[in-house]
Amino acid sequence: MKTLALKLNLVLLTFCFSFTAIAQDFQGKAYYMSKTTMDLDQWGGEQMSPDQKKRMQERMKSFLEKEYVLTFNKTESIYKEDERLETPGTGRGWGGFGSSFTGGPKYKNVKEKELLQDQEFFGKQFLIKDELKALEWKMGTETKQIGQYTCFKATATKVVDQFDWRSMRRRQPPPPKKKDSAKSDDSAKADSDDPMSEIEVPKTVEVVAWYTPQIPVNQGPDDYWGLPGLILEVNADRTTILCTKIIMNPEEKEEIKKPYKGDEVTQSEYTEIITQKMQEMRDMYGGRRGGRGRN
Template sequence: MRVQLFLALVLLSLIVGAQDFQGKATYKTHRNMDIKVSTDQNAPNSAMQKKLHDQLKKMSQKTFTLNFNKSESTYTQNKELKPETQTGGVSIVMIGDGGGNDVLYKDVNKKIYRNKTEISGKNFLIEDKLQTADWEMTAETKKIGKFTCYKATRSREEDRVSFTMTDGDKEETKEKVTVTTEVWYTPEIPVSNGPGMFWGLPGLILEVHEGKLTIVCTELVLNPSDKVSIDKPTKGKKVSQEKFDKIMREKTEEMMERFKNNRKSKNKGESISIEIQG
């Protein structure tokens, strides 16, 4: 049995080593979000809160396609019907969502990436280096489809910001949290790639659990009959990741300020509290 497995892996490695090796993987994602909305301090579980929670859940459920070869990949969102973005008079705006037109290009050999994204109708092209993750690989396995996958984990600290808005007055809370990432990769497809910015393991990543984010591969095709397209995005204002993060913070502050002014001008005497974390 071990000899057969060894020979199978050698054969697969030879296939992957071929110059024209390509693949296409479909991933489904969702993110759990904590949201608290009330117009009455005694009604924390209001109908408004449930509607907004359900709406945010729908907005976080997306499908992506990863086109890849031995070293390069593109990760794009599939075109789907957009869910409603207004509930009970409250509009939901996802800053940095890109409108479903984002293109993330990675070259894991050169350790670089390009990310074409959009904020408020303006295109940006983020160019930067891929950060090497300090993965802790384990011997734990499970089957995902027909592939044997191994678990790897990592932890990192990040600053998390939550907002509370009451009658137009914003309260911002910052805290340092530890984010734990668990991924499942298969050495049977020995390419050091995966969905989004996940990469750096001796096999394709098929499943991700990071905080409240879940990504699962639902379909995988190796060497499809129709050649996959892996093109670097070129359109947009070129910025570094650090510069783009600063722009994102500024846009978020602008959005919160507009919400604050609208609440004060339109709803004097009425108190509404919104708290979003996730």
């Protein structure tokens, strides 16, 4: 208990000294690497040779591994992809698909509880404007070092958006059962004609975050915020976001601008738009399959 109390006191002292040392108009930049793993065997990869798997993984690399920059001050932040030139032949197609399910710059104002995000969906620009929702963090005492910063562990349960591609997985086939009627045959055929019927997304995932009180802002990458220090690492389902570099008070400060382009919608309205569009695509796909089957 004495060790724990001493550790907490040291954290509080660090927090206080750091806070008073930082100027009123301070700004920081944190660089993150985001990596999502994908089991190719779930998507037919068990039929590929090792060389084919390797080539496929290389093609998907720019889709599954991205670099981001979080520019922040005491109350605001903007999180956007640090775009690089792609190697010819990598990421094509995957990047186009991903742009419809991964967002553009994300602005968070933790004082006003405001969230703004650019989002393009199949060629149309949207501006998602919503309330910044907090996770119910459970604070831990476990620590680890990330670079020069001492980080503390926090955990939470996060509700997953049904179109979050990072958590999409192939639905496990149900156990075989007796065919009671022709109706069940029709139902099975309808499911097989719908490519989305093979995909599922978990309703919730467990999140582990590591934050440092040495940078006393409650900001973090992507959707994550609300801890007494900058979040330097996040592990959620199959995605890890890790801070690789921090610059405090850069010589040239960058204005944190709110995104403003696109049709303004809430997150729930945007999800409804995607749902409707995906249903249209299902119907179109099913119609084509049905037409081919009749010929």
